[in-house]
Amino acid sequence: MKTHTKAEGIAAMNNLIEKTGLQKSDFYMLEEWEAREFGLEPNTPCVVTNDDQFITAFDHWQNYLCSIDEEEQDKYIEYCMDKCFKTHELKTLPEYFEAVHNGTKNFEVRKNDRDFKLGDTLILKEFIPKNHYGENKPIKDTYTGRELQTEITYILPLQNLIKTITLYSVLSIGGIKKLN
Numbered sequence: 001m002k003t004h005t006k007a008e009g010i011a012a013m014n015n016l017i018e019k020t021g022l023q024k025s026d027f028y029m030l031e032e033w034e035a036r037e038f039g040l041e042p043n044t045p046c047v048v049t050n051d052d053q054f055i056t057a058f059d060h061w062q063n064y065l066c067s068i069d070e071e072e073q074d075k076y077i078e079y080c081m082d083k084c085f086k087t088h089e090l091k092t093l094p095e096y097f098e099a100v101h102n103g104t105k106n107f108e109v110r111k112n113d114r115d116f117k118l119g120d121t122l123i124l125k126e127f128i129p130k131n132h133y134g135e136n137k138p139i140k141d142t143y144t145g146r147e148l149q150t151e152i153t154y155i156l157p158l159q160n161l162i163k164t165i166t167l168y169s170v171l172s173i174g175g176i177k178k179l180n
Contacts, residue, residue, distance in 0.1 A: 007119045008058050008119070009041075009045045009058045011119070012060070012061035013045040015061055016047075016057060019064070020064060022047070027047055028048060029044070029045055030044045030045075040056065044056055047060050085119050085121065086117065086120045087121040087122075088116065088120060088123070089123045090110065090123065091143075092124040092125060093127065093128070093129075094126055094128060097124060097126040097146065097148070100124060100150070101148060101178070103176075106172065107171060108122065108124075108171040108173060109158075109170050109171075110169060111167050112155075112169040113167060118152055118154070118155060119151065120151070121149060121151055121152075122149070122151070122171070123148070123149055124148045124150065126143065126147070127142070128141070128142045128144065129141050145180055146180055147179035147180045148177065148179060149176070149177045150174065150177070151173065151174055153172045153175075155172075156169060156170040156171075156172070158170065
């Protein structure tokens with residue numbers, strides 16, 4: 001069995017439900033001890049096969065994609081990537097951009113008005129607003145041209161901790177790549 005993340009399994013499960021007619025009740029979520037045995041995360045969705053074995057939703061999805069013609073595969077993969085994982089371009093002040101760039105900051109606190117999801121890509125664009133710095137402030141809002149690409153690995157809605165703060169979330173990020 002291949003190792004993949006629970007998020008990939010859930011996305012695959014949702015794709016199978018949409019495309020093949022399987023229902024959520026057809027899936028089994030791995031218990032912690034089962035997941036450990038197979039090197040997977042707890043609650044990874046699986047489908048029980050006709051011979052009482054199970055296959056992860058991710059592997060079942062891969063098998064389904066192999067059973068359709070290549071043109072249909074390409075169309076559906078593109079559709080799913082657009083639907084399941086989004087790319088968000090975010091303005092980032094220089095001090096926060098640099099902290100992510102040098103590895104001291106591995107999270108973002110953002111208003112979740114974009115429907116951030118686990119696995120989404122963030123493009124952090126270093127940005128200096130015209131009113132940000134004292135004597136060296138720019139005449140107008142300015143992008144520096146520096147960009148980082150990262151992936152959301154965890155979402156903590158702040159209203160779970162502080163009831164008066166709504167819509168804001170802490171986004172744990174990883175896999176940071178320098179773009180410019």
